[in-house]
Amino acid sequence: MNAIELKNVSVVYGEGTPFKKIALNNINTCFPQGTVTGIIGHTGSGKSTLASLLNGLLKPTSGEVLLFDKSIWEKPKEMVQIRSQVGLVFQYPEYQLFDETVEADIAFGPRNLKLPQEEIDKRVKLAAEFCGITERDLKRSPFELSGGQKRRAAIAGVLAMQPKVLVLDEPAAGLDPKGREEILGGLIEYKNTYGATLIIISHSMEDVAKYADNILVMNNGEIYMQGAVEEIFLQAERLFDANLDVPQITKLFIELKKRGLCESSDIYTLGYAKKVIEKLLG
Amino acid sequence: MLKDVTFGQYFPGNSLLHKADARFKVLILIEYIVIVLLANSAYAVGLGLLLTAFLMVFSGVKIRLLLKSVKPLIFVLVFTCLINLFLTRGSGAPLVDWSFIKIYKEGVRNAIAMLIRLLSLVLGTSVLISFTTSPLELTDALESLLSPLKKIKVPVHEFAMMMSIALRFIPTLIEETNKIISAQKARCADFDSGNIFKKLKAMVPILIPLFVSAVRRAEELADAMECRCYHGGKGRTKLNVMHAKLRDYIFLLAVTAIIAGVVVLNRYDASFIKNLIKDLVF
Amino acid sequence: MAFIEARGVEFAYSPEEPLVIDGIDVKIEKGSYVAILGHNGCGKSTLAKLLCGIVAPTEGQILVDGINTCDGEQEFELRKKCGMVFQNPDNQLVASVVEEDVAFAPENLGLPREEIRKRVDSALATVDMSEYAKHTTHKLSGGQKQRIAIAGILAMQPECIIFDEATAMLDPTGRKEIAAAMKRLNKELGITVVTITHYMGEAIEADRIIVMNQGKIIADGTPAEIFSKVEQLKEVSLAVPQVTELLYMLECDGYQMPRGILHAMDAAEVLTQKLKK
Structure with a gap:
């Protein structure tokens, strides 16, 4: 589906x-x-x-x-329902943080959905877990966090709607x-x-x-x-x-294929690349 | 929505007014306002209108754009006209006398005069300053015109620098506001429903991130300016120095002459309008 | 004598807080191209601010071409010698028009008009932005804005430019533009370039890499030397180029592989020889 x-x-x-x-x-x-x-x-x-x-x-x-x-x-009037099902995280989402604590900020989405308080708490906890935010950080102000932590808090804010x-x-x-x-x-x-x-x-x-x-x-x-x-x-x-790139490892295999040393060039992960080379080396 | 407003927007161009010295344009605008407010008699008003027409032609701005700049003000214009038309009590017999509505010829006169004044002010400011002067030229012009105040310790340079930085950051902050609004909408924020207090409260998730980001931008900008040897206006030189040309002086003199003309014409308050109305009505 | 020299430098934002920079001794030679590599929050950006004197060390001292960065009287000399390009392209452009922005530094230096004009034109030509001289700054792409920022620094005619994660907010196209500009500044104009980054691709381009972790320098050498220490880099949560890692993984499985291979072509060469045997 x-x-x-x-x-x-x-x-x-x-x-x-x-x-x-x-x-x-x-x-x-x-x-x-x-x-x-x-x-x-x-x-x-x-x-x-x-x-x-x-x-x-x-x-x-x-x-x-x-x-x-x-x-x-x-039904344009029910767009809120759509937005809770399709979570959208923008570039540099840390610039949307506003509430007093990280916890309250993550709860903003579920609050807007008018969910019961227990459900909100549950979702905030789960979202924080997925994003690796500690219990201690939940009580802090989002503006005290480091750049990487802010990013996680902002993503958790969208995950908490469970899209x-x-x-x-x-x-x-x-x-x-x-x-x-x-x-x-x-x-x-x-x-x-x-x-x-x-x-x-x-x-x-x-x-x-x-x-x-x-x-x-x-x-x-x-x-x-x-x-x-x-x-x-x-x-x-x-x-x-189109002026786009491929992973460096794919570039390596394209070159090896050109030189007639290996058959395929659709190799893009390290683990698979290692296996292929080891097979070639015998 | 913010893109549709043309009032107060600069249109790059190469017309006579674009090329004129911004300092002179500021001075001429002051004179122009004097003319518009002073002109009383029909001849004087006619002279003022002639000047407005000349300015419009010299600005090279398309008439369509000029009309667009007036459009948002139509309500104000119509409203002031009607107030003047209905509320002015004249000495003679009313021209129209229908139940509680009484229109006197003084009312007609005031309404027309007000319409001409307001329209002239909007069009004149638009073509003289906003449409044909870049914000930077304008701040430079103001800094230069106000520089005598430095002697009495008015921080003219700092004021001008603040203004030009503010102008530089307006588009950046508008863009940022739109981004934050989208991000909060994606978290199901509702900005449209509820009473005025609810709506104000709904602005908090926009205003706080915007404020935080503006402060951060200011801090970073201060560092960047320091790194580029900024130390206030003392001993500073300029890449683009404004040079007044002969035509700027001529322009200024011509408009000064028009002020004199208006003063003179005001004395000959020929019963031009009275006659006009008589001709029209009877 | 080294162009920049840091001696026993320590720094903390306030006495109660832990040291962000914890005892750094480093010399950067004139005309060199150095990358400072480290994960987010390892103190590399603070080091950049210390090197060009925006903040003063709590302990120790930093000399830039013999000038102590704490010497308030020579602040101007210091700024002229060592410029800095910051991370966010939007927050370092002062003026709305490109050439006005580039002129900002020479205007502050009180140079005569003709000299400013000359410097603005040549700085814009160096970053390949001459045709944009009269454009408004906010409509440019991120890479173009950063190039204007570089031109703004170039107009001071500095001997050294420090790039503080100047490519972090750019797309790949913008990143390539800035990397090319850095290379040109160093190789053609002889400007000392110090770039602070966590992108491997950029660090590889430098002649020397300094790796930082928790406020300390933990490795210092040529890119080939640095990237041959795969385990050590992984320990401080840095990655190595994919081909370097591939050869390292093969080595761990008992194959004899050379270390310090950074580019796909070199790796292809190595593997070709192994496979043809």
């Missing part, structure tokens, strides 16, 4: 003025339930516009956005390798626990290779490529044409 499906979706800004800009042009795609999709593309390729379509922050100029086969714009679909715009931007791993690992854990669907926008090919099942490549407001991770990285040339 598809968690989200986009049918002939276009977004046009400034229709009828000389500043007319087509942000998204006839997008058709779907995000199957329980999968992780990585969206890659340049700044201005339409990735972020696509993200704000998914939870109804933006209304498409034409076309349909379906959440579990139902159009999200069917079925989670869309994240560069959740690990600016963090060091350990911080990246902790945040992305926690999100995968959340996905596995609730059978949720993850959509991660990222510039890091290594992260996409490591965590995603499918990849959607955006270019100039259109879908440039889409498919399973190995299919996409097998077509490295097409990615290079």
Whole structure:
């Protein structure tokens, strides 16, 4: 079953003025339930516009956005319900923190959903656990935390709504390798626990290779490529044409294939790469 | 929504008014306001209108844009006109006498005069300053015009620097506000329903992050300015020095002459309007 | 004599708080290209602020070309010698128009108008932004804004530029632009470049890498030397390039592999030789 499906979706800004800009042009795609999709593309390729379509922050100029086969714009008055089901984490979400304690800030979403207090407390605790926030940090002011901790608190604030679909715009931007791993690992854990669907926008090919099942490549407001991770990285040339990159390890295997030393170049994780080389070395 | 406001916006261009020295434009604006407020007689008002028309032509700004800048003020204009029309009590017999509505010819005169004054003020300020002077030129002009006040220890440079930094950060902060609003909406925040107090309370999750970020930006900017040897206005030079040209002096003199003209014409308060109304009515 | 020299430097934001910088001795030679590597919160950004004198050390001293960074009287000389590019591109641009922003430092130095014009033009040309001289700053891309910030520092004609995570907020395109600019400043103009980062790809480009952890320097050497210590880097939660890690994993399994291989092409070369045997 598809968690989200986009049918002939276009977004046009400034229709009828000389500043007319087509942000998204006839997008058709779907995000199957329980999968992780990585969206890659340049700044201005339409990735972020696509993200704000998914939870109804933006209304498409034409076309349909379906959440579990139902159009999200069917009842615009119930958009809050849609937004609680499709969690959206923006770039640098730490800049949205505002409440007195981390705990209260994480509870903002569930409070807006008018849930009973016990349920709110339960959800805050769970969300904090997924994001690796300690009991002690929950009582602190969000403004006392370090950069990485703030990021986690902000992501927990969206997880606390227990969305079925989670869309994240560069959740690990600016963090060091350990911080990246902790945040992305926690999100995968959340996905596995609730059978949720993850959509991660990222510039890091290594992260996409490591965590995603499918990849959607955006270019100039259109879908440039889409498919399973190995299919996409097998077509490295097409990615290079769009000025995008592949993981370094894939580059190595493309070179080895060129030299006739190995047969396939759809290798993008270290563990698999090691196995292949060991087999070749005999 | 914020994009639609043209009042107070700079349109880059190459017209006579764009090229004129900003200091002179500020002085001419002052003279222009004097003219508009002083002009009393029909001839004087006519002279003022002629000047406005000339300024509009010299600014090279499209008439469509000018009208757009007046549009948000239509309500105010109509309202003041009606107040003047209905509430002015004249000496002679009323022109219209229908139940409680009485319109005197003085009322008609006041309404027309008010309309012309307000329109002239808006159009004149727009073409002289906002449409044709970049914010930076304007702050430089004010710093230069107010520099005599430095002698009595008025911090003119600091004031101008603050203003130009504020102008530089307005677009950045507008962008940031929109981002925060989207982020809180994604957490199901409701900004539209409830009474005024509820709505004000709903602003807290926007205002606090905005404030925190503005403070952080200010701190970082201060460091960056210090690193670039900023130490106040003392001993500072400028890349773009304003050079008054002969035509700027001529321009200023011409407008001064018009003030004199208005004063003279005011004395010949020929019963032009009276006659006009008589001709129209009878 | 080294261009920057730190001797026994310690720093804490207040006496009650733990030391952020805990005893650093380092020399940075004139004309060198140094990357300071470390995870978030290891004290590398504080070190950057200490090196260019925005904050003063609690203990020890820092000399920049012989000037003590605490010497208030020579503050101007110090700032002219050593500029800094910060992380957030939006928060270091002062003016709304590109050339006005680049002119900010020379204006503060009280230079004559013709000289300012000359410096602005040449600084913009160096970062390849001449055509944007009259544009407004806020509509530029992140990479372009950072290049304007670099031009603003270049206009002071400094001998050294410190980049404090200047690429952290940029997309890959912007990151490439800035990395190229750093290289050009160092190789063509002979400017000492110190870049603070946790991106491996950027650190590799430097001639020397200093690794920091918990306020201390724990490793110092060429990129090949540093990245051959895979275990040590992992201990302080830093990653190594994927091919370096692959060769290391193979080595752990008993294959003989050279260390300090950083690029895909070099790794391909190594593996080709092994496989052809």
